[in-house]
Amino acid sequence: MNxxxxxxxxxxxxxxxxxxxxxxxxxxxxxxxxxxxxxxxxEVLDAMGTPEQLAKVIKEGLDDNxxxxxxxxxxxxxEAYEEEVKNEVVKKEEKKRLSGGMIALIVILCILAMPMxxxxxxxxxxxxxxxxxxxxxxxxxxxxxxxxxxxxxxxLIGFGIGELFVLPLVGVCLIGAGILxxxxxxxxxxITVWLWGTAFPWIIRTxxxxxxxxxxxxKGEAA
Numbered sequence: 001m002n003x004x005x006x007x008x009x010x011x012x013x014x015x016x017x018x019x020x021x022x023x024x025x026x027x028x029x030x031x032x033x034x035x036x037x038x039x040x041x042x043e044v045l046d047a048m049g050t051p052e053q054l055a056k057v058i059k060e061g062l063d064d065n066x067x068x069x070x071x072x073x074x075x076x077x078x079e080a081y082e083e084e085v086k087n088e089v090v091k092k093e094e095k096k097r098l099s100g101g102m103i104a105l106i107v108i109l110c111i112l113a114m115p116m117x118x119x120x121x122x123x124x125x126x127x128x129x130x131x132x133x134x135x136x137x138x139x140x141x142x143x144x145x146x147x148x149x150x151x152x153x154x155x156l157i158g159f160g161i162g163e164l165f166v167l168p169l170v171g172v173c174l175i176g177a178g179i180l181x182x183x184x185x186x187x188x189x190x191i192t193v194w195l196w197g198t199a200f201p202w203i204i205r206t207x208x209x210x211x212x213x214x215x216x217x218x219k220g221e222a223a
Contacts, residue, residue, distance in 0.1 A: 013055035146188030152181035
């Protein structure tokens with residue numbers, strides 16, 4: 001079938017659609033064949049199928065798209081409408097998948113992960129409490145040691161002063177030992193002050209920021 005016969009047959013098959021749509025269709029396919037060139041004309045005609053097939057596709061496209069589309073080599077199409085239909089199908093499929101087995105799987109995974117999550121949080125909280133307790137014990141211990149050594153130093157110096165009038169050598173040794181113990185007591189007192197004023201607040205801030213990052217993410221870092 002040559003071009004003239006093809007177009008005459010297509011025009012006859014499209015006689016039941018509106019005149020404007022028929023003329024637009026015939027004009028489109030005539031232009032399409034012109035663009036293909038004489039040397040490719042028969043190949044293009046074969047690719048479009050028979051006039052009956054092409055007329056059927058055109059009519060179905062006009063019915064489905066309400067005339068709001070354009071002619072193509074494969075019939076009449078409305079890309080916006082077809083894309084919308086495709087998106088609707090995809091959304092329905094996604095909704096169907098999510099509302100079925102996916103939700104059940106998510107719920108099961110959450111239930112299974114809950115004990116592990118609780119255990120992990122409990123472990124982290126316990127470690128934090130343990131660290132704070134150990135630091136508090138260290139603070140109390142150094143403070144108690146400093147005070148105790150200071151009392152011992154006062155006693156040694158007092159006994160040494162008393163012995164100076166009886167046994168001067170013993171008195172001098174006791175006073176020297178008292179001064180040495182007093183130096184040790186000052187060292188422990190200094191450690192206590194350092195822990196209380198510098199190390200202890202820094203560690204508390206570090207632990208609080210650590211838990212804040214775990215619980216609040218970036219908000220904890222900003223805090």
